Amino acid sequence: MASETEKSADNESTGNIVVLTTQGPQIPKPWGKRIISAWSISLMGAIITLIVLCTMWPDPYLDVLTFLPDGILVTFEVTALAICCAVPLGLLTGLGRIAKNPVINLGASTYVEIIRGIPLLVQIFYIYYALSKFLQVSSLTSAVVAISFCYGAYMGEVFRAGIMAIPKGQTEAARSLGFNRFQTMFYVILPQAWRTILPPVGNECIAMLKDTSLVSVMAMPDLMQRGRSFAAKTYLYFETYTIVALVYLIITLLLSKCVAIMEARLNYYDRRK
């Protein structure tokens, strides 16, 4: 919590607007000097618990752990594909939401309103089961489409806020040099907005990784589904889901650190001598 307040103080001094989302874990402070932080306690705790469980009681904990790696790969596959689709979709949605053209603006806004109002689980069911009446799509395609559409809408709002946080003077300076609206957006506004956008987008990506557990309802062999099938075979629900939770936790904590490091790199131009 302390680093959260420090972070917003930093951002206030540089005049940035902080967009806070609560779906992912807190992005840790990059290169933090303190060894003891909420992030390091969680990560070390998770790893130590995992090691202790697996060495003390290899049966069943180590068995569960060795059963999961295939699922981790599927989880990563779904997450990576969904990020690749959702980030461009979010950018387009964000640009649409600030577009002067009323048709584009209304279209983007309606998309956001509709998608935000329907739970992701319902969307996954809808695309995989309900739409199968008209066209048959694989469970991977359904998963990626459902998650991308859902998160594209959330990210659209993040992109919109990030773009609008850039002072108007930047646009005026670029336009006065003769850049058109698209050049201004891509050469001047977006490279700067990206810095405000990255932490919440990183957060959304981490939340997305967790939400891929929902695709197990389509019997996709992801991390969650592997856990479910192990538990169904052995009836060891407590042991199985403890390991599944720990693996998810470790992955998301490592990802949040990656986001923090990327964030630090984007701050290069604010450093004074």
Place this chain on the structure above:
Amino acid sequence: MTEESNIKTQPAKGEPIIEISQVWKFFGSLTALQDVNLTVHAGERVVIIGPSGSGKSTLLRSINRLETIDQGTITIQGQDISHCRPHELNLMRRNVGMVFQQFNLFPHKTVMQNVTMAPRKLLGLTKAEAEERALKLLQKVGISDKAAAYPAMLSGGQQQRVAIARALAMQPNIMLFDEPTSALDPEMVGEVLDVMVGLAEDGMTMCCVTHEMGFAKMVADRVIFMDHGQIIEQGNPERIFNSPRHPRLRQFLEQIL
């Protein structure tokens, strides 16, 4: 290459280059510009003064259409910019440099990249050509040693000089200055004004909104006093400052001098 990319070549001295006729502008119920008429000739240095809210910045910004006008016409080098296509507007803007009160440098680019960006992307200069041009301009504004720095590392005066170099890199025929020294610490005003005086001596057509009366006296061919969106009085600096006719101008000068 660069010459043919600029839409117009340097106009002959004394020829009308900016023609503003019967321009009105409203912000809601507020009248920002009322029936403004002004012709600026090539090579002329025009300084616009007036109290805040008098419409002087609005007038300057409408010259390159950062503000759209509600009535009247503004013609730049024979082209009506109030009714032109976006593409024509972008070409016109290459020819009209603008310097802002808040500098508006691109913070994610180095000084060199700030100055070379527009010539490279818009005029198609190679990196080497653009950097050669930029270096000359940075030398001219006295800041070539900071080419690799980011704007956040520079003082306000240095940033504003880079902003001037950035505008000059497009080799404009007209330069607009919107209160270029108002956001600066007093000790930095001089270094920016020196650059502007140098530019005036080179024969650049300049329109400058400023509160620096010393600068107006030194370089202006014509001083324009605006109040409530109207041009109240204009003339050469000696006449405006030494024998103002209109009571509002007299009152304004008493307050600031």
